[in-house]
Amino acid sequence: MASPEIEALTQALSRLPGLGPRSARRAVLHLLKKRETALDPLLLALARVSERLNTCSICGNVDTTDPCSICADPRRDARSLCVVEEVADLWALDRSRLFPGRFHVLGGRLSALEGVRPEDLAIDSLVRRVADGGIDEVVLAMNATLEGQTTAHYVAERIETYPVRVTQLAHGLPVGGELDYLDEGTLAQALRARRPVA
Amino acid sequence: MASPEIEALTQALSRLPGLGPRSARRAVLHLLKKRETALDPLLLALARVSERLNTCSICGNVDTTDPCSICADPRRDARSLCVVEEVADLWALDRSRLFPGRFHVLGGRLSALEGVRPEDLAIDSLVRRVADGGIDEVVLAMNATLEGQTTAHYVAERIETYPVRVTQLAHGLPVGGELDYLDEGTLAQALRARRPVA
Known part of the structure; x- marks a missing residue:
């Protein structure tokens, strides 16, 4: 259908989590039609990240700085x-x-x-x-x-x-969890860790 | 949270159709963790497309060649x-x-x-x-x-x-369409364009 370059881009996008072949194609079309506002900014953002990407030597986070922005944040x-x-x-x-x-x-x-x-x-x-x-x-x-x-x-x-x-971390009922739909493991945890009503 | 470069990439991805902020973040994480198999191939594919992208001067299709691969295909x-x-x-x-x-x-x-x-x-x-x-x-x-x-x-x-x-193109019932769920416009079209049973 399309040129090999466009096919390659569709394939690369469709391998991202959350994007199937169909949505990858839609995304590619969007990129092709909005070159200035979508394709080039994405290209630039990817290139910048690719250039500086590394793993934080302190905590193992991935970031574009080392130490990562969390480890380097003095307010933490x-x-x-x-x-x-x-x-x-x-x-x-x-x-x-x-x-x-x-x-x-x-x-x-x-x-x-x-x-x-x-x-x-x-x-x-x-x-x-x-x-x-x-x-x-x-x-x-x-x-x-x-x-x-x-x-x-x-x-x-x-x-x-x-x-x-x-x-x-505490284990128990998730917020909004309905007993009826929860698995036995969660129910058992919630029961075992029950607390007095304040 | 993350560095400005990673934030910019997340934003660029979240503007694609089909990707919200949440899935864009997941996609970015995937790209960061799989540099060789995901980030760099996507970067390369985007760069190649960006380099050669143009509108077909014959039909208006977007492609990396002009005429586009469809107009240039002699089997068409x-x-x-x-x-x-x-x-x-x-x-x-x-x-x-x-x-x-x-x-x-x-x-x-x-x-x-x-x-x-x-x-x-x-x-x-x-x-x-x-x-x-x-x-x-x-x-x-x-x-x-x-x-x-x-x-x-x-x-x-x-x-x-x-x-x-x-x-x-013919108008009428879509494949799998149930009368009960179809809008009146479609029903009217289907009825108006009704054909003798073969």
Whole structure:
């Protein structure tokens, strides 16, 4: 149909999460029709990011600076450290603006099935950050999956000898969750962690 | 949250049709994490398209060559010409692989409301293509909207003096359409254009 260059662009776009072949084609058409306002700005933005992209040597976030903009932000509370599995989790938490501290990205979760061992994750560097001092609380914000929780337990054990408070995200009913539609695991967690009515 | 470069990329992506701020962020994360397999190929594909992008001087299609790959394709039947409003329509028809001929993109539709007059559309160039000869049939494939149909009538009038067969897409029930859910306009069209059962 279209030239190989346009086909290649459609393919590259359709590999993005959330874009299928159909929406990629629509996006390409939009780019072709709005060269000045869509194609060229996107090209420039991509080129700039590609030029400067790197992984933060402190926390493992991806950013265009090192240290990343979170680690470099003096308004961030350096005494609170939130440990997450992936960069996506860091972004999700940061977007919520609820956590004022800094982060540590493990780069995955322990998994016997996928052969992910502690040395494959950024756990040693986390222990070093905690050992270096200046941190009061480590919040374990792993996914509420079996592997996430196994990872959380392992990380907690590795840092239990240091004088930091280790906490983890609460498990229970999601906001708007209807009992009727929730899985048994969530219900069991919510029941087990029930609290007195204030 | 992220650096200005990453924010700019997220914004550029979120302006694509089909991507909101949330999915743009997911897409950016994907690009950042898969630099070699996602970010750089997309950058390259965009750069190549941006370099060569142009509008076909014959039919108005956007492509990286001029004439576009459809006009330049010798396997295409040059005697059939399909007139569409927008490049998106050309692509949709071409994707269906049902039309073996060539195209002509008007670049819009007549609209008193939006102040779009015949001279704002590529109608003169269509008349010239028809006047030049070698065309047997002109298929008017405008949208089944009031403005699309007004445009189709106008175009039909402009080329009626030439020895070409002028046809238009059939209107009626869409495949899978249930009477119960169809609008009255479609039902009226389908009834008016009813055909003997073969």
